[in-house]
Amino acid sequence: MKKFFGTIGMAILLMVLVPGARAYASDGRQIARGVFIGPVDVSGMSISEAESAVTSYVDEVSAQAITLVAGEGQERQFTGQDIGLYWSNTSVVEDAYSLGHQGNIIQRYKALKDLQHQNHIFDIEYGYEKEIVEGIVSECAEAFDQEKINFTLTKTENGFQVSDGQTGYLVDQAESVSIIEDFIQNKLGGDNASVQLSVKADQPQGSEEELSLVRDVLGTFTTSYKTSGASRSANVANGCRLINGSTIYPGEEFSVLDTITPFTESNGYFPAGSYLNGLVVESIGGGICQVSTTLYNAVLLSELEVTERHNHSMIVNYVSPSADAAIAESGGKNFKFVNNTEHPIYIEGYTTSDKHITFTIYGVETRPSGRKVSYESEVLETTPASADEFVTDPSQGVGYVGTQSAHLGYKAQLWKIVTENGETTREVVNSSNYKMVPKIVTVGTGGADETALSQLQTAIATRDVGTVKAVAGALAAARNAAGTEGADAANQAAADAVNAANEQLRAQTEGADDAETIQTN
Numbered sequence: 001m002k003k004f005f006g007t008i009g010m011a012i013l014l015m016v017l018v019p020g021a022r023a024y025a026s027d028g029r030q031i032a033r034g035v036f037i038g039p040v041d042v043s044g045m046s047i048s049e050a051e052s053a054v055t056s057y058v059d060e061v062s063a064q065a066i067t068l069v070a071g072e073g074q075e076r077q078f079t080g081q082d083i084g085l086y087w088s089n090t091s092v093v094e095d096a097y098s099l100g101h102q103g104n105i106i107q108r109y110k111a112l113k114d115l116q117h118q119n120h121i122f123d124i125e126y127g128y129e130k131e132i133v134e135g136i137v138s139e140c141a142e143a144f145d146q147e148k149i150n151f152t153l154t155k156t157e158n159g160f161q162v163s164d165g166q167t168g169y170l171v172d173q174a175e176s177v178s179i180i181e182d183f184i185q186n187k188l189g190g191d192n193a194s195v196q197l198s199v200k201a202d203q204p205q206g207s208e209e210e211l212s213l214v215r216d217v218l219g220t221f222t223t224s225y226k227t228s229g230a231s232r233s234a235n236v237a238n239g240c241r242l243i244n245g246s247t248i249y250p251g252e253e254f255s256v257l258d259t260i261t262p263f264t265e266s267n268g269y270f271p272a273g274s275y276l277n278g279l280v281v282e283s284i285g286g287g288i289c290q291v292s293t294t295l296y297n298a299v300l301l302s303e304l305e306v307t308e309r310h311n312h313s314m315i316v317n318y319v320s321p322s323a324d325a326a327i328a329e330s331g332g333k334n335f336k337f338v339n340n341t342e343h344p345i346y347i348e349g350y351t352t353s354d355k356h357i358t359f360t361i362y363g364v365e366t367r368p369s370g371r372k373v374s375y376e377s378e379v380l381e382t383t384p385a386s387a388d389e390f391v392t393d394p395s396q397g398v399g400y401v402g403t404q405s406a407h408l409g410y411k412a413q414l415w416k417i418v419t420e421n422g423e424t425t426r427e428v429v430n431s432s433n434y435k436m437v438p439k440i441v442t443v444g445t446g447g448a449d450e451t452a453l454s455q456l457q458t459a460i461a462t463r464d465v466g467t468v469k470a471v472a473g474a475l476a477a478a479r480n481a482a483g484t485e486g487a488d489a490a491n492q493a494a495a496d497a498v499n500a501a502n503e504q505l506r507a508q509t510e511g512a513d514d515a516e517t518i519q520t521n
Contacts, residue, residue, distance in 0.1 A: 032100035034115035038124035088127035151206030165204025216365035219301030232272035232287035239291035244349035296325035311432035320377035321412035383409030396444030399476025409436030
């Protein structure tokens with residue numbers, strides 16, 4: 001009974017001490033006075049009214065522009081709508097209603113009493129597409145980043161000159177995303193809709209003092225391309241030009257492919273012969289492998305760390321077996337090396353009017369003065385060329401007969417030989433396998449009728465290049481002379497060439513039969 005009267009007394013006390021509290025406590029629809037969700041005053045609202053009011057506010061702030069700033073004149077705007085902004089904690093309306101309506105009478109009394117002295121603000125939590133935010137920051141970085149410029153060397157007739165570096169400024173993308181997320185959750189809808197992105201200074205490498213020490217020749221190598229045509233010679237000179245003047249700092253990796261590409265005419269290249277699947281084909285940049293190979297040998301003599309090197313598919317003639325370094329953008333072949341010294345290095349490359357290419361690597365010589373380094377190629381196995389291979393090509397007209405020289409197959413390795421303090425050591429630095437490729441004879445068949453095709457096949461069956469050239473040339477002459485006074489003579493010459501091919505083929509067949517008889521007897 002005492003408990004009953006105590007409860008009645010507390011209810012009376014509540015009504016006396018908190019004017020209007022009885023209405024809010026007993027009304028199942030209205031939120032207590034002094035309750036906010038974000039900046040939205042939801043006092044006296046029903047749950048549905050409060051949901052509508054907060055939704056309207058979120059829609060309003062979603063349409064506002066947010067400005068990202070990365071420096072003077074470097075801004076990017078977006079809206080909440082752009083990132084799919086939405087109100088994620090909609091259940092907070094239930095929490096807002098529960099204040100002063102939930103718990104025992106004392107708890108409700110205390111909550112309502114507190115609201116008389118201080119408003120209670122529930123946070124609005126936002127959801128959004130984080131990937132879109134990350135994409136926007138990535139776009140900012142692409143537009144706003146200022147890459148550092150390292151101190152570099154340039155070799156002139158008067159010696160080396162040092163060019164000053166420049167500090168770079170880079171958007172810290174991960175930290176900037178976090179800043180934007182914090183703004184969305186805690187500052188969205190305020191008077192200031194500007195967000196300062198995190199920008200880090202990126203100091204340049206090197207200094208005038210450090211680069212002034214680079215004077216010593218660590219390694220130099222020269223190859224000749226005297227037999228190259230104009231286009232290949234131009235490609236060699238262009239690739240050399242693109243590498244010349246490179247300054248590489250300690251620990252940095254140098255990629256030849258990244259430095260000399262793209263292989264386009266706009267980048268100074270021309271179509272020239274290159275290796276592809278055992279064939280010599282015309283491609284933009286043909287001959288560039290001589291550039292990488294020459295540099296490879298200079299790197300070896302400098303004793304820098306080679307991190308990627310590939311041999312050619314077939315042997316080359318400008319260095320010994322296993323001393324080459326092939327480049328093939330589509331084939332994933334690159335030549336890379338690391339500056340494993342404690343000082344910067346400088347690459348000088350040049351070509352001469354008598355068609356020689358030279359690379360010299362400068363640095364700070366720390367090796368003992370009596371140390372001598374050389375390299376020796378060792379052929380482990382040779383595979384002779386097989387019989388000539390004849391192929392037809394409909395893209396070439398009748399009369400065309402082209403030949404590609406045979407290539408021997410090799411297995412080889414390269415030895416590094418070091419002499420120091422009277423002692424000599426040897427170690428294998430690489431091994432290479434080169435394909436055997438037979439002599440390939442390509443016979444044009446473009447425009448040939450069935451008779452001419454049959455006659456060409458007869459000539460090809462003799463496996464004799466001279467016979468094939470004679471028949472192909474005679475057929476082409478007959479075709480060109482058709483309808484002219486010389487047609488009869490041309491046709492007779494073609495017939496004679498075909499008859500000769502038939503006789504040769506018959507003799508070869510009979511000889512093979514005789515040989516078989518002898519062997520079986």
